[in-house]
Amino acid sequence: MKKILFPTDFSEVATNAFVHALEFAKVVNGELVLLHTFELPIYDNQFFPENYNVIFDSLQLSEFDMFKDEIPKLRAIAEERKLDKIKMSHRLMDGNLIYNIKKAIKEEKINFVVMGTSGASGWEAFFLGSNADSVISAIDVPVLCVPLEAKFKKIETIGFTTRYRAKDKKALKDVINIAKKTNAKVRCLYVKTGNSDVSETTIKHWETEFKSEPIQFSVIPSDDVKGTILDFVLFKDIDVLAMLTYKRNFFVELFNLSLTQKIVNTSGIPILAMHE
Structure with missing residues (x-):
């Protein structure tokens, strides 16, 4: 069975991508690993000797409570689409998003990653920023990138x-x-x-x-x-455009503001970034 990593911040963008992740899991007979990461602020405990641990415990508890509250909402989406039989597991990880994606891929033996991107700014951040080097170039599994505008429809x-x-x-x-x-x-x-x-x-x-x-x-x-x-x-x-990542510079040029807006405004399709 294929394993699909779905990083989420529980935003509208991520929730839209979750539908694609569910449907993709159905197609490839896979299971989902939901990943939520958070970064705790860095404090110098010499200035907070008494309440240092209290601060961290409080922040961790807050993230856990949010995580616990959001998971049932995703399960409800699966039930609405009659995909609640798809196996789902969850990971809540502290630390850098990209580092944790890599770690989860290795530990969970992930075959695919599905994640949301938000319009032009999302494409730009995804393909031009550190996420591009880490998620697209540095990992060895395909990544399905889903813009908010890409509402799921049957792949024909x-x-x-x-x-x-x-x-x-x-x-x-x-x-x-x-x-x-x-x-x-x-x-x-x-x-x-x-x-x-x-x-x-x-x-x-x-x-x-x-x-x-x-x-x-x-x-x-x-x-x-x-x-x-x-x-x-x-x-x-x-409905989905599959592209090899050997032309990363091409991705940089392809998803500039004007071209991104053209594709998003007209169709808004997911892109499957594949590796050589």
């Missing part, structure tokens, strides 16, 4: 971008396996720029190798890679 089409490298095939096969479980089709996009070194023979070889799979290949000549991918998402009715 999964987009996948490729450069037709041999190492892209594993990720594509993983995407196809997910698609089959939800009876979805895969649309594979290659944006062929003026500097492309991919031969027609390679493209034909891929099409032959995957001809029995529910997949359609598209090769679009353009030097505007970002714009072409966004148009592909918008006009091909993509």
Whole structure:
């Protein structure tokens, strides 16, 4: 059984992503590990010798009470969607969010991470800040990034971008396996720029190798890679876009304010960031 880590701060963004996490767990026959982290303030106990421990105990108790109150709300969402049979466990951890995500992935043997991002600012923080290096680059499991605007709907089409490298095939096969479980089709996009070194023979070889799979290949000549991918998402009715993380600089450029607003305002789809 697959294990899915769901970091949450119990915000509206996280609650929306929780629905996606539940549905994703259903698709991959998985279980959820809910993670809430908090950072206690640093005090110099030489200035608070008498009430130092009291302060920390009070803060920890407050976080625990909030955690305890919010979990039943998530279980109620699962019941409403008739997904309450999905196994859920919980972790409340003190310390840095990214460090704890890594620790939970290792200790729980996590296969996927599902987490929410909030519009343009959320994408920017996720892909440009320390979260990008730690969650996208430093871990070795796929991350499903869900913007607030992405209300869950049945996955019928999964987009996948490729450069037709041999190492892209594993990720594509993983995407196809997910698609089959939800009876979805895969649309594979290659944006062929003026500097492309991919031969027609390679493209034909891929099409032959995957001809029995529910997949359609598209090769679009353009030097505007970002714009072409966004148009592909918008006009091909993509429900989830899977992308490899070998082009992290591309993520940085793709999710700038104007392009993010374009994709969010028009479709607001989740992105599955995958690793080589």
